[in-house]
Amino acid sequence: MAADSGPSQKTEATQATDYADYALGEPLVDTKAPDGPVAERWKRRRFEAKLVNPANRRKHTVIVVGTGLAGGAAGASLAEQGYRVIQFCYQDSPRRAHSIAAQGGINAAKNYRNDGDSVHRLFYDTVKGGDFRSRESNVHRLAEVSVEIIDQCVAQGVPFAREYGGLLDTRSFGGVQVSRTFYARGQTGQQLLLGAYQALSRQIAGGSVEMHPRTEMLDLIVVDGRARGIVARDLVTGRVDTHLADAVVLATGGYGNVFYLSTNAKNSNASAIWRAHRRGAHFANPCFTQIHPTCIPRAGDHQSKLTLMSESLRNDGRIWVPKAAGDERAPSAIPEGERDYYLERQYPAFGNLVPRDIASRAAKNVCDEGRGVGPGGQGVYLDFADAIARLGRDAVEAKYGNLFEMYERITAENPYEAPMRIYPAIHYTMGGLWVDYDLQTTVPGLFAIGEANFSDHGANRLGASALMQGLADGYFVLPATLNDYLARHPHEPVPDRHPAVHEALGTVTDRLYQLLSNQGDRTPDSFHRELGELLWDECGMARNEAGLTKALARIPALREEFWRRIRVPGSGETLNQSLENANRVADHLELAELMCLDALHRAESCGGHFREESRTDGGEAERRDEEFSYVAAWEFTGTGTPPVLHREQLTFEYVHPTQRSYT
Amino acid sequence: MNLHLRVWRQQGPDADGAMAAYDVSGISPDMSFLEMLDTLNEELAGRGEEPVAFDHDCREGICGACGMVINGQAHGPERTTACQLHMRHFADGDTIDVEPWRAAAFPVVKDLVVDRSAFDRIIGSGGYVSVPTGSAPEAHATPVPKAAADTAFENAECIGCGACVAACPNGSAMLFTSAKVVHLNSLPQGAPEREERVLSMVGQMDAEGFGGCTNTGECATACPKGIPLPSIAAMNREYLRAVRKGR
Amino acid sequence: MHGGVSSVSAMALVTRTDRRPSLVSLAWRSTVGKKAVMAVSGLIMLLYLVGHLVGNLNMFFGPDEMNGYAHWLRTIGEPFLKHSWFVWIVRFGLVAVVVAHGVSAYQLSRRDIRARPVKYAHQRQRASYATRTMRWGGVILALFIVWHLLDLTTHTVNPRGEAGHPYENVLATFSTWYGNVIYIVAMLAVGLHIRHGFWSAAQTLGANRPGRDRILKGTANGLALVLTAGFLSIPIGVMTGVVS
Structure with missing residues (x-):
């Protein structure tokens, strides 16, 4: 597997730990992507795919883990086709997956506005927005499918915003020049998720989907090199069971919670994809994380998670900090001349509307200079005084009323009178399990969809594209490609007593036992916070070799301390949230190490990944295409032992890489 | 601030439970109610005691996972979810009672965690539009009058938290059920299954053991998303219409 | 041949019954349907109460008017209906409605x-x-109805109890302290019951809509007030000597 690992293959002088001493493996090639004109590829792939006779579909069982936009849509669609689906979610109901919290909207190349939008333009914007680190074939397919998603969701009864003529309304979003974002007030994710959930519920009630809520996947079962099932724990009874199938689909979302503080749900976690990674699925671009610029800053050490506010606020709000460091006056007491509207100053062309990564980094820079505001100096002002003066308070309220209300509820400050304070926060992870064009991982029979995979967004995701990708994968892409896999690989049932099944079950129960029996003195949360702070400091908005090397030295020590000092009260036979948490933190402690290594090895700046060593003379991010125009897919070799890097070279036939510039 | 908590502790579905008293100190007014419970739980876990189990996830007031009765009110004194309730609404030295949702159809799983799967079965009985993936017509084929779209949205906002059931003296799920019936029945896309939907969903709601509606209005008062009481009237209207139409 | 056809249709019938017994029985078994029965029966009783009150106000016009009105009631529908039939139809109807409620x-x-x-x-x-007193209020009203019938319909417990002379019988009832107390308590209960019940019935029957809530609540309050005040005016009239 791990090919040649001679010293010549090592990058940089990063000898801090053995872990950084990774080997370079065989390049990865996406064998499923058809060639030919990009606009024909998806059509061709679907036609070339083998099909399963409708009468035989009932004989195939597919496991789907997760019930968010991708998982919910996939479970419902596969069941509609006639497959037997066994589905899992850790929440008490499939309706609660964190897709529900997405606010802004969903992109689709409908061109209802007659403003020059097209599938090709959405494709172009997404490849460029991803800073040329995604695959053209995948992105084009995403743009094609986007139009079908809107049709599907409208037919399901998703209450999108409409105009008085009864037709769908759209708005523009983050740095795009057309109005292609469909929305349902500030709750688009909720409405789309409920649509998928309702479709799924119909299949559950009809008996086609066997739903296991409050059940968490803890390992993947691989038999004869193919994914054939999972080990899952019933969170209420504590029972650990194996579930077997012909294919396994992971729709378990991103891993932003590695940072402890993020806009992810408290229980979102990386365990499913990390367990799959340990079982042979390569992990791609783990360092590509998205930091959202407009979140409510933390109020103190008690903070358990961060809350995002729609970036539409930047349309009318002006971002500033005091010119002088350590200026502790109230914002109203700082005269105009002593304010620094730093985005408008640095990026006159785009001003407050620069892309997410740039706005986030600029905020970090001014805070690092000691000019941040609010508790701990970790915040910048987002000021609506000018907008209120220009448009009137009523107009501002009509546009942003619900966001202002949310801000006031959380901070007890009135944003109509004093400027809001905002700070960037971890929001989305572009990295994830490596998948081919069919969304299949490097473990045959194991598929990853939605945020759980790495594809489509490259190094930076555009606003309103996450919902689009999750639903594209779930409703349209996976149901087509999974057919092909099942048709080509008729499976004999796996006996319950198969050694691989036994081994996976044993691994899980041993680990749970270890967590429960350890007589330590620290809580899972205390480790999680410590890990999160370390990652935020060293592998957050700006990264450098020294910091990443330091993190790579610290993480194994923290992991060792975790297993020595962890204390989990209660038993494994009942609902035990400390146990769930501890198990997730244990996986985060391994994933964090890979993230830092990936960030260290990618010595360029691209999208959300900013390496301080790689910047232009003007201090902007500098991509280095000659060296890094590839997907970094990491192969697991053991906890704490150096992984193997497989590169998938990216080629651009239609959208030619250029350096982004917003000044 | 320092607070006296009395929290319902119950080891499992069949175990007996009781209110247990805890004192917490150093609570910041900026904490959410759940962060206050986190503080208690870290303390308990530090002492090797089992933390208080409670459902929570997004902590942004949208997933509907959290839910507890705080001083006799579902989600506490503010009209929002427990995760968006901040401690500044309490005073130093307060005694706060925290109990799980109480309803026969929501059996307690542990401590403050209850089983709300009855809601999923109500949705499964008809809270959908039967439109298999790929079979949808072009989105603009059927314009939807803005008023209908707005009514649909207002009702679609329901987060399924169960506060309506918890607040209702009869443990009734009428507000929850009506929100989905009204959402889908107001739209042309939901029209073909209009009668079938309301009959099945009301049937399932009754079968789950929820109580009937006595129009006390407690549900709408407790609803963090402001689903209005007239939605129940609208569902009644749909139901009686379906009965009259003989379907 | 004939047998075959009927068995097919019987089967079809069975299948249909299987799925959905009959909508009326389905509705009666559902909380929403049963509540609609309560609403409709309640509204019928409310309608009756309005008529009852208007008739009873004849008390203020002296024995001849009152007793004449009572007599007239029994002649309604003649000659199509025989004497007293109308009253009996109403009585049976009311009993059915009260039982359903x-x-x-x-x-x-x-x-x-x-x-x-x-x-x-x-x-x-x-x-x-x-709202909170609907159940006990209902029980109080049920007991009151029994007493009211024994008092002024069958005259079993009426101190005077002379058929065809309701004016005198009513005076007799309100000349006892317990008669007044029972009646006044019951009329207050009626008011409370209507106050929540009318609006509740509108809600149950689907007549409430977002913009209509206040009008319905106002109507409920108005009806409750008018009916309670109207019915109470009679014992008060007797007590104050306006009616004697």
Whole structure:
């Protein structure tokens, strides 16, 4: 597997730990992507795919883990086709997956506005927005499918915003020049998720989907090199069971919670994809994380998670900090001349509307200079005084009323009178399990969809594209490609007593036992916070070799301390949230190490990944295409032992890489 | 601030439970109610005691996972979810009672965690539009009058938290059920299954053991998303219409 | 041949019944349907009460008017209906309505109590007084109806009890302290019951809509006030000597 690992293959002088001493493996090639004109590829792939006779579909069982936009849509669609689906979610109901919290909207190349939008333009914007680190074939397919998603969701009864003529309304979003974002007030994710959930519920009630809520996947079962099932724990009874199938689909979302503080749900976690990674699925671009610029800053050490506010606020709000460091006056007491509207100053062309990564980094820079505001100096002002003066308070309220209300509820400050304070926060992870064009991982029979995979967004995701990708994968892409896999690989049932099944079950129960029996003195949360702070400091908005090397030295020590000092009260036979948490933190402690290594090895700046060593003379991010125009897919070799890097070279036939510039 | 908590502790579905008293100190007014419970739980876990189990996830007031009765009110004194309730609404030295949702159809799983799967079965009985993936017509084929779209949205906002059931003296799920019936029945896309939907969903709601509606209005008062009481009237209207139409 | 056809149609019938017995029985078994029965029966009783009150106000016009009105009631529908038939039809109708109202109330209440078996440790005041007193108010009214019939219809407990002389019988009732107390308590209960009941019936029958809530509540309050005040005016009239 791990090919040649001679010293010549090592990058940089990063000898801090053995872990950084990774080997370079065989390049990865996406064998499923058809060639030919990009606009024909998806059509061709679907036609070339083998099909399963409708009468035989009932004989195939597919496991789907997760019930968010991708998982919910996939479970419902596969069941509609006639497959037997066994589905899992850790929440008490499939309706609660964190897709529900997405606010802004969903992109689709409908061109209802007659403003020059097209599938090709959405494709172009997404490849460029991803800073040329995604695959053209995948992105084009995403743009094609986007139009079908809107049709599907409208037919399901998703209450999108409409105009008085009864037709769908759209708005523009983050740095795009057309109005292609469909929305349902500030709750688009909720409405789309409920649509998928309702479709799924119909299949559950009809008996086609066997739903296991409050059940968490803890390992993947691989038999004869193919994914054939999972080990899952019933969170209420504590029972650990194996579930077997012909294919396994992971729709378990991103891993932003590695940072402890993020806009992810408290229980979102990386365990499913990390367990799959340990079982042979390569992990791609783990360092590509998205930091959202407009979140409510933390109020103190008690903070358990961060809350995002729609970036539409930047349309009318002006971002500033005091010119002088350590200026502790109230914002109203700082005269105009002593304010620094730093985005408008640095990026006159785009001003407050620069892309997410740039706005986030600029905020970090001014805070690092000691000019941040609010508790701990970790915040910048987002000021609506000018907008209120220009448009009137009523107009501002009509546009942003619900966001202002949310801000006031959380901070007890009135944003109509004093400027809001905002700070960037971890929001989305572009990295994830490596998948081919069919969304299949490097473990045959194991598929990853939605945020759980790495594809489509490259190094930076555009606003309103996450919902689009999750639903594209779930409703349209996976149901087509999974057919092909099942048709080509008729499976004999796996006996319950198969050694691989036994081994996976044993691994899980041993680990749970270890967590429960350890007589330590620290809580899972205390480790999680410590890990999160370390990652935020060293592998957050700006990264450098020294910091990443330091993190790579610290993480194994923290992991060792975790297993020595962890204390989990209660038993494994009942609902035990400390146990769930501890198990997730244990996986985060391994994933964090890979993230830092990936960030260290990618010595360029691209999208959300900013390496301080790689910047232009003007201090902007500098991509280095000659060296890094590839997907970094990491192969697991053991906890704490150096992984193997497989590169998938990216080629651009239609959208030619250029350096982004917003000044 | 320092607070006296009395929290319902119950080891499992069949175990007996009781209110247990805890004192917490150093609570910041900026904490959410759940962060206050986190503080208690870290303390308990530090002492090797089992933390208080409670459902929570997004902590942004949208997933509907959290839910507890705080001083006799579902989600506490503010009209929002427990995760968006901040401690500044309490005073130093307060005694706060925290109990799980109480309803026969929501059996307690542990401590403050209850089983709300009855809601999923109500949705499964008809809270959908039967439109298999790929079979949808072009989105603009059927314009939807803005008023209908707005009514649909207002009702679609329901987060399924169960506060309506918890607040209702009869443990009734009428507000929850009506929100989905009204959402889908107001739209042309939901029209073909209009009668079938309301009959099945009301049937399932009754079968789950929820109580009937006595129009006390407690549900709408407790609803963090402001689903209005007239939605129940609208569902009644749909139901009686379906009965009259003989379907 | 003939047998075959009928068995097919019988089967079809069976299948249909299997799926959905009959909508009326389905509705009666559902909480929403049963509640609609309560609403309709309640509204019929309310309508009756309005008529009853208007008729009773004849008390203020002296014995001849009152007794004449009572006599007229028995002649309604003649010659199509025989003497007193109308009154009996109304009585039977009312009994059916009261039974339907009571039975559904009883069944729904049992269900509601089962649906919330455990009370909150932290009790707090919920809903309005009228809402909270619907059940006990209903029981009080049921008992009152029994007494009222024994008093002024069968005259069993009336101090005077002379058929065809309702004016005198009513005076007799309100000349006893307990007669007044029972009547006044019951009329207050009627007011509270209508106050919540009318609006509730509108809600149950789907007549409420977002913009209509206040009008319905206002109407409920108005009806409750008028009926209570109207009915109370009679014992008060007797007590103050306006009616004698």
